[in-house]
Amino acid sequence: MSESVNIYFKCKGRMYTLMMKTSGENITLSMLVGRICTKLELDESKVKLQLRYNAVLLGSTEEIYICDDEDVGVYISLGENNRRYVLYVEVITPPELPEQLSRVEVINKSSAGKNYEDEMRDNAAIVLCECEEQGTEPKEAIVEVDDTQDAEIGSQDESMDIHDDRGDEYVEPPPVVEADQFKKEWEDGIGLNLFQEFPSRAALQEVVDKGAFANSFGYVIKKSDKERYLLTCAKESCAWRIRASNIQNTSIYSIRKYNKMHTCTRISKSMTRMRKRKGTPELVAALLHDTFPGQMETPVPKVIMELVQTKLGVKISYSTALRGKRQAICDLKGSAEDSYKDINCYLYMLKKVNEGTIIYLKLDEEDKFQYLFIALGASIEGFQVMRKVIIVDATHLKNGYGGVLVFASAQDPNSHHYIIAIGVLDSENDASWGWFFEKLLTVVPDTPELVFMSDRNSSLIKGIRNVYFAG
Numbered sequence: 107m108s109e110s111v112n113i114y115f116k117c118k119g120r121m122y123t124l125m126m127k128t129s130g131e132n133i134t135l136s137m138l139v140g141r142i143c144t145k146l147e148l149d150e151s152k153v154k155l156q157l158r159y160n161a162v163l164l165g166s167t168e169e170i171y172i173c174d175d176e177d178v179g180v181y182i183s184l185g186e187n188n189r190r191y192v193l194y195v196e197v198i199t200p201p202e203l204p205e206q207l208s209r210v211e212v213i214n215k216s217s218a219g220k221n222y223e224d225e226m227r228d229n230a231a232i233v234l235c236e237c238e239e240q241g242t243e244p245k246e247a248i249v250e251v252d253d254t255q256d257a258e259i260g261s262q263d264e265s266m267d268i269h270d271d272r273g274d275e276y277v278e279p280p281p282v283v284e285a286d287q288f289k290k291e292w293e294d295g296i297g298l299n300l301f302q303e304f305p306s307r308a309a310l311q312e313v314v315d316k317g318a319f320a321n322s323f324g325y326v327i328k329k330s331d332k333e334r335y336l337l338t339c340a341k342e343s344c345a346w347r348i349r350a351s352n353i354q355n356t357s358i359y360s361i362r363k364y365n366k367m368h369t370c371t372r373i374s375k376s377m378t379r380m381r382k383r384k385g386t387p388e389l390v391a392a393l394l395h396d397t398f399p400g401q402m403e404t405p406v407p408k409v410i411m412e413l414v415q416t417k418l419g420v421k422i423s424y425s426t427a428l429r430g431k432r433q434a435i436c437d438l439k440g441s442a443e444d445s446y447k448d449i450n451c452y453l454y455m456l457k458k459v460n461e462g463t464i465i466y467l468k469l470d471e472e473d474k475f476q477y478l479f480i481a482l483g484a485s486i487e488g489f490q491v492m493r494k495v496i497i498v499d500a501t502h503l504k505n506g507y508g509g510v511l512v513f514a515s516a517q518d519p520n521s522h523h524y525i526i527a528i529g530v531l532d533s534e535n536d537a538s539w540g541w542f543f544e545k546l547l548t549v550v551p552d553t554p555e556l557v558f559m560s561d562r563n564s565s566l567i568k569g570i571r572n573v574y575f576a577g
C-alpha cells in the first residue's frame with residue numbers, strides 16, 4: 107500500500123480532495139472525520155458527519171455507510187492506485203444533542219412477547235450503530251421522543267396527531283356526538299408499548315390484526331409508507347391510534363405514539379359485522395407462527411380452516427388457508443423474490459471462492475432475470491478426464507416464478523454422475539436452450555467423440571444441433 111491515501115468526497119454538491127499522508131490501514135474514523143471537518147471548516151464538536159459511498163463495482167446498488175474504523179478500513183482497501191469511490195458527506199447539525207434514548211431501555215420496553223423478540227435483538231446492534239455513529243435518525247427521533255415522554259399512555263389525548271408537525275394528512279374530525287350512555291373509554295387489549303419495535307410493518311399489522319379481532323374493533327390504515335405507519339380506529343371519532351416510525355435503513359418500525367383507549371362504542375362480539383370480516387393470509391400466517399413456531403411443516407389447509415375458526419372465530423376460505431400456509435413458509439425462509447435480488451452478491455462470492463468458475467447471467471430488456479449458467483472451476487477441470495458422454499436434463503422450479511433448472515452431467519469412471527454445469531432458464535424453448543448450449547460450449551469443447559443423451563424436448567435437440575454440430 108502506498109504511503110499516502112487520496113480520498114475524494116462530495117459535500118453539498120461540491121467535490122473535495124484529501125491527501126492523507128499515512129498508509130491506509132492506519133486511518134481511523136475519527137481521523138477521517140477530523141480531516142473532512144477541517145477541509146469544510148466545520149467545528150468537529152458541533153456537527154456529526156454521515157459518510158457513505160456507492161460500491162457499484164461490487165454489484166450492489168445499496169449505499170454503504172461508514173460507521174466505524176472497520177468500515178473505514180474496508181472503504182480504503184477498495185481503492186486501487188488511489189482511485190476510490192467518491193465519499194458522500196452529509197453534515198448533520200442537530201439543534202442540540204439531547205441525551206439519546208439508551209438502547210437497553212428500548213429493548214426492555216419492547217416486551218413484545220412474540221417470536222419477533224429474537225429478531226429484534228439481532229437488529230438492535232445495527233440500529234445502535236446508526237444512532238450513535240451517524241446521528242441521522244435522531245433528527246426525527248429527538249422530536250418524537252421528547253413529546254412522547256411527556257405524554258405517557260393515558261394522558262396523551264392532546265398530544266396525538268393533531269399537533270403532529272410531520273404533515274400527516276389526517277385531520278381530526280370534529281367530535282361526533284354519540285349517545286351519552288355509551289361514551290365510556292375502553293382499552294384495546296392488545297398490550298403494545300411505546301417504543302416497541304417490529305421487524306416490519308406487516309409484523310406490526312399482524313399483532314394489531316389479531317388484537318382487533320380478539321377485542322372486536324375495526325381499524326383503518328391511515329398512512330403506510332416507507333417512513334411511517336398510522337392506524338386509527340374504524341370509527342372516525344374514536345381516539346384510538348397507533349403511529350409507528352421506520353428506523354432508517356432498516357425494515358424495523360418502532361411505535362412512537364400509541365393511544366390504547368377507544369372512545370367509540372364497543373361492537374358486541376355477536377354483531378354480524380365482525381363475523382363478516384374476512385380473515386387474511388397474513389392473519390393465518392401469524393396464527394401458524396404462534397401455534398407452530400419455526401416449523402415449515404404445517405397442517406393441510408382444511409385443518410388450518412378449522413384452527414382459525416376455533417382460535418379466532420373467523421371463517422376463512424380454503425384458498426386463504428393455503429395462501430396463509432405459503433406465507434408462513436415464506437416468512438421463515440425468505441421469499442423467492444428476495445433470493446433473486448441477492449443473486450449478484452451470491453455469484454460474486456461463488457466466483458471468488460471457486461477459481462476458474464464460469465458464470466453467465468442474462469437479463470432481459472427490463473433488466474430482469476432471464477437465464478443463468480454456472481460451471482464451477484473444479485467441475486470444468488475434472489471433466490478433462492471424464493468420458494465424453496453428457497447427460498442433459500431439466501426440472502421445473504416451483505417457486506411461483508416458474509422456469510426450469512437444467513443441468514449437464516458426465517459420468518466418472520465409477521459411473522457416478524458428475525455435474526459439469528447447471529443453468530436456470532425461463533422455460534424450455536429454442537431461445538433458452540440455444541443460449542444454454544452456447545454457454546456450455548465454452549466449458550465443453552466440441553470434439554468428435556462427444557455424445558449427448560437426453561429425454562427432453564425438441565428445443566433441446568435443436569439447441570445441441572445448432573451449437574455443437576453446426577460445423
Ligand SMILES: [Zn+2]
Nearest residue numbers: 339344368370
Ligand atoms: Zn375505537
